[in-house]
Amino acid sequence: MKMPQGRARIHLTVLITAIAAAAWIGGNVFALTDTNRPPTAPSAASQEINSKIGEKVFMENCARCHKPPMVISPRTTGTVVMHMRVRAKLSRQDEQALLRYLAP
Numbered sequence: 001m002k003m004p005q006g007r008a009r010i011h012l013t014v015l016i017t018a019i020a021a022a023a024w025i026g027g028n029v030f031a032l033t034d035t036n037r038p039p040t041a042p043s044a045a046s047q048e049i050n051s052k053i054g055e056k057v058f059m060e061n062c063a064r065c066h067k068p069p070m071v072i073s074p075r076t077t078g079t080v081v082m083h084m085r086v087r088a089k090l091s092r093q094d095e096q097a098l099l100r101y102l103a104p
Helices: 007-035 044-062 074-088 092-102
Strands: none
Touching: 044 074, 044 092, 074 092
């Protein structure tokens, strides 16, 4: 392939630079809009669903040996759930639902 000479070479360089700059700016604009988006709070309906799923997990796995939850701190709840997850062979999703149920 023959390389362009003179003005054609300059125009080609300017065109390539403009395309690269547009791609870089476009990528950074999308990155900024995605990372600067404020976190959305879960709706009351989704919290209700999560609580129901956690309650179901508790009744199916924990209620055989334990009474329904009393008020305990979230820190203690996390430790207990992590320990019992192994013993009850809970999935990661069940563990998360159980945590949301026990320590909302």
